[in-house]
Amino acid sequence: MALSDALREDAIRLFEEYAQLSKVTFARALTPPCFTEEPWAITFSDGSEQAYGAVLYLRWNSDQGSIIRLVESKAKLTPLDHKGDVVKAGLCGAVFASRLKKYFEAQSRIQVERWYHFVDSQTVIGAIQRESYGYQTFFANRIGEIQSSTRTQDWWWIPGPQNIADVVTRGASPRDLDEDSEWQNGPKFSSLPVSEWPVRSAKELAVTAKENVNKLQRKAFVAALTRAEVRGQEEKQSRAEAQGEQRRPPAGSVIKNLVDVKRSSDLTRLVRSVAWTWRAARKFLGGNPAANDPKWEAVP
Template sequence: MLVRHLWDKQRDWDDPLLPKELLQAWVDWEEELHDLKDITMPRAYVPDELDQSSTSREIHVFSDASEQAYGSVAYLRTETSQGKVYLSFLLARSRVAPKRLHSMPRLELCAAVTGAQLSKLLERELTMKVDKTTLWTDSTTVLTWLQSESCRFKVFVGTRVAEIQELTDLKVWRYVDSASNPADDITRGKTLKDLAEPNRWSQGPSFLLHNQDKWPVKPTSVKVDASELRKSVFCGVSSVVSGPAAPEASQYETWKELLEATAETLHGAAGMSGERTSQAYQDAETLIIRKAQQDSFPDELRLLKAGKPIPSNSRLLTLSPELDKTNDLIRVGGRLRRAEELDQAMVYPVVMDPGHATTKLLIQDYDQRLCHPGPERVFAEIRRTYWILRGREAVRRYQHTCTECQRWKARPNVPKMADLPAARLRLFQPAFYSTGMDCFGPFMVKVGRRTEKRWGIIFKCLTTRAVHLDLLTSIDADSFLMALRRFIARRGTPAELLSDQGTNFREQRESCVKHLPNCLRNCNNS
């Protein structure tokens, strides 16, 4: 407290000329230090001869505050089976009051915070079993605050009430009068001579030596401090709706469901007798769009109805909005007024908010009807009737979450290629050691005055990728055998020959093996 008073004097740290009153207070405190040797505290909480197994232990934490300081003190109350009570000092915690002036209820609340922290510390650090913990305060205002929700109060009180409610159970808080509160010694102070003698600070309050029926009780009349309550703020929107109200768009999954529900709302049970007309659905669509605009642009709609310009910070300012007096809809003004061939809805599209649920259902309906094309296609089709603010972004955002759009835009996964077969890896063998063959065609050729078919056959070295081409007069086995003989005569006999299951290949397998023993193997690979 002396240091805090020095701060208030605004003096330099090395100024030797201290104020007389602070210098005298320092001298008085220094002279008291000679009595410090007389201060003793018993180390044991209870006598050694006491039977610990038949006792019950309670922790009592007292808190108090003043304009100068605040703090809390804890005592251990031990009661034997015969009813004898022992009180012992456990722990104390004191704080200097903040330099900024606070009300007494706020300082009492700060003291209660130290008491809650002290009880939590003792609960964690004490190794002995404690049956019950009780916290005491002489402020009825603090007790009233603790029984309320922290969000009701201002920031200073609300944060501390929330901390106390988190650290302690609200049922353990009790009231104690100031005369019986030992934490009052923290705020008022005591000299070392007073502390050396038997006193309430070291031995605990006397009422804890008696039964609970003699303990202090909370007064019946409690004054509630309403200055710390938050001011209530009205966050609603008042609007006047004429005629039937359209259903909430967020409750429906598709545009058609919303349209059907709105049409039924407009015509009631009378519309259930037969099929609804196109005019009924047009009225329902107009009602849905009008409600969406009332939710998204209430100020602009009100000013346009009154014939006044919209504010300069409006999102619709660059669109030159106009009010369609027939349907009370906000439409985009433009430069196409003289286009007689265009539809009026295309010349003056209806303005929509991209974040409204109705707009999302509209984008979904257009996307499904157009079979999930790109965003530009959907946006261009919507623009024929509706002008959605940041429309491209809204369409892209929807298509990013649409399962069908993602499926159509997905790219196929390229399969991993298998290992090369042994025939492709004959590195130290001659060309056409491993050969693959296949036929191709037919080709039309002129023979005299007639036209005949001819086929080609390809022999390919699987290692060096060399190619041998030949001509077949027909696609039968005999033509193939002649081509094979010409190939062997020119290129040499292959160690293995691979082909598909062509008819001309398959019918002559036995013949091939017979003519080329141990040198030719026909693998029927498709």
């Protein structure tokens, strides 16, 4: 039975890539000439719905500048029961990174000065910083393995486009694996000074996440205050029209004039300021005979 046109094109492309793959060459020497100090080891790990894996590089400082050497990589297809769970796949990729480190230290005579482990998942790097006993069996076993063979402070977050481990999880053509490719020479930033790396620590990510939560809380508070102001304005307007009285300013506007919510950096402090304002208003009205006058009102 003849293949369909689509399958025929895929088969031809596959055989062409097989032919190109046989021409891909790799540098055999991990140690470059004229290096000045012990290397740094850098791992990248990633996970997707199709696969997960990790890759290990050595960064050498030499008279010619920084030289990156590809050491090894490891990948595996995502199990069918984990399809769609990218977080689990990313965690399994981090496990592979820790295993690459353990294997390298056991089989190589090269002494590494410092280790860096990069992932592009904030969830994974946050989970690695916590104790393993706080998780269910799947996470607990793998985080325990990671923490037993690596240091938590050696794990860093990088943006997804900078993670070279995408080649492992999403596939690449033989042209992307050649001797002059980024796969063999490492990401461009890995040759730059550490201060120029696009990486962030788990602590920095936590601070940013807290600031984002505070911003969302402030927006929610302002939105609730605005809704209450509009509601109060409509109710008072309807009462004023029914009683033929002059409409007073809405209750929420009093708080808005006394407390500038945009100047507050913390929701707790903002709520405390509103509470103190309400308390002062009640105390003032409690000893003021004018409090019985309908034109006076305290606004919570």
